[in-house]
Amino acid sequence: MQMLAVVNTPNGKVPVELRQVPEPALKPHEALVAVQAFSLNRGELRSFKNAEEGWIPGQDISGTVLRQAADGSGPSAGSRIVALLDEFGWAERTAVPTQRIAVLPDTVSFAAAAALPIAGLTALRTLRHGAPLLGKRVLITGAAGGVGHLAVQLAARSGAHVTAIAGRPERAAGLRELGAAEVVLGIEQAQGRFGLILESAGGSSLAAALHLVDAHGVVVVFGNSSGDTTSIGFADFRQGQNARLQSFFSFTSGPEEAFAPDLALLVALVADKSLTPHTGPERNWRDIARVADELRERRVGGKAVFRVAA
Numbered sequence: 001m002q003m004l005a006v007v008n009t010p011n012g013k014v015p016v017e018l019r020q021v022p023e024p025a026l027k028p029h030e031a032l033v034a035v036q037a038f039s040l041n042r043g044e045l046r047s048f049k050n051a052e053e054g055w056i057p058g059q060d061i062s063g064t065v066l067r068q069a070a071d072g073s074g075p076s077a078g079s080r081i082v083a084l085l086d087e088f089g090w091a092e093r094t095a096v097p098t099q100r101i102a103v104l105p106d107t108v109s110f111a112a113a114a115a116l117p118i119a120g121l122t123a124l125r126t127l128r129h130g131a132p133l134l135g136k137r138v139l140i141t142g143a144a145g146g147v148g149h150l151a152v153q154l155a156a157r158s159g160a161h162v163t164a165i166a167g168r169p170e171r172a173a174g175l176r177e178l179g180a181a182e183v184v185l186g187i188e189q190a191q192g193r194f195g196l197i198l199e200s201a202g203g204s205s206l207a208a209a210l211h212l213v214d215a216h217g218v219v220v221v222f223g224n225s226s227g228d229t230t231s232i233g234f235a236d237f238r239q240g241q242n243a244r245l246q247s248f249f250s251f252t253s254g255p256e257e258a259f260a261p262d263l264a265l266l267v268a269l270v271a272d273k274s275l276t277p278h279t280g281p282e283r284n285w286r287d288i289a290r291v292a293d294e295l296r297e298r299r300v301g302g303k304a305v306f307r308v309a310a
């Protein structure tokens, strides 16, 4: 069977295009899912350039199970689900390992769910490096982005005192309503010291974070949106003695069997309205190349979500 998929075209006029490809073959622990929506992560933009012609990207998807996994695991046919994939998700149908699936209640839309996997897991698991968060001062860089929006809400809900960093006034809008106690434009404006810092801008932002962390605090380094390098030395920790610099990679941040429960936790928080993915207008998947440029140029607030339409 053939189906439509978004295919990487690094040598073409546009970075990706829709093409007919064969439907995926299923392993025994994989369900066949009809993809309804997917979201685009900043990290995936780099893959467009680096991966070969014909590769199908796609990590965050939501949709409906067409065929339950042959080993009997995971949700049955007809279930509405959200899932995390390594790749191959931006297609009409995809094969999903059942340890990467959570079932959606009817109250959680496909669009909201598609915004959750990478960004939500990253927000949830980077914050866990600062547990317990009750009363802790937490600094979140890139707070207007996909991960940042969710991290601000999860940290505030856990009782942290959140300082959110945004790049421009218009990007700062709404962050207080999500639970940030302070919103500042640039990390150099942040006041006081922090028990936990989520750092994803890199360059001078990472250097500044080392001077803002509490003694015995943690700086979680999970991105490098600026593309700039940082030079650090022992003396940078003079104020934050015995602080820890913790790297974070979402796909290896926990055992395989922990993905489904963590996705289910995020879904439950969305269902009870204590977590709201910031998705903006849903786009047609045929517009992916244009929206990728918008994300690269920091014109997308929150998550870019696409509807898989025939």
Ligand SMILES: NC(=O)c1ccc[n+]([C@@H]2O[C@H](COP(=O)([O-])OP(=O)(O)OC[C@H]3O[C@@H](n4cnc5c(N)ncnc54)[C@H](OP(=O)(O)O)[C@@H]3O)[C@@H](O)[C@H]2O)c1
Pocket: 041, 042, 043, 118, 119, 122, 141, 142, 143, 144, 145, 146, 147, 148, 165, 166, 167, 168, 171, 200, 201, 222, 223, 224, 225, 226, 227, 248, 249, 250, 251, 295, 298, 302, 303
């Ligand atoms: N390690 C992992 O597993 C993992 C998982 C997910 C994401 N990430 C990384 O974490 C970062 C955030 O991801 P995301 O999906 O939230 O991305 P996003 O939606 O594009 O948000 C990135 C945010 O970073 C801010 N930023 C600050 N300096 C920047 C610069 N020089 N260039 C571009 N953006 C800059 C932007 O703030 P303003 O718009 O306010 O200026 C933007 O809101 C990315 O670097 C991504 O690759 C890593």
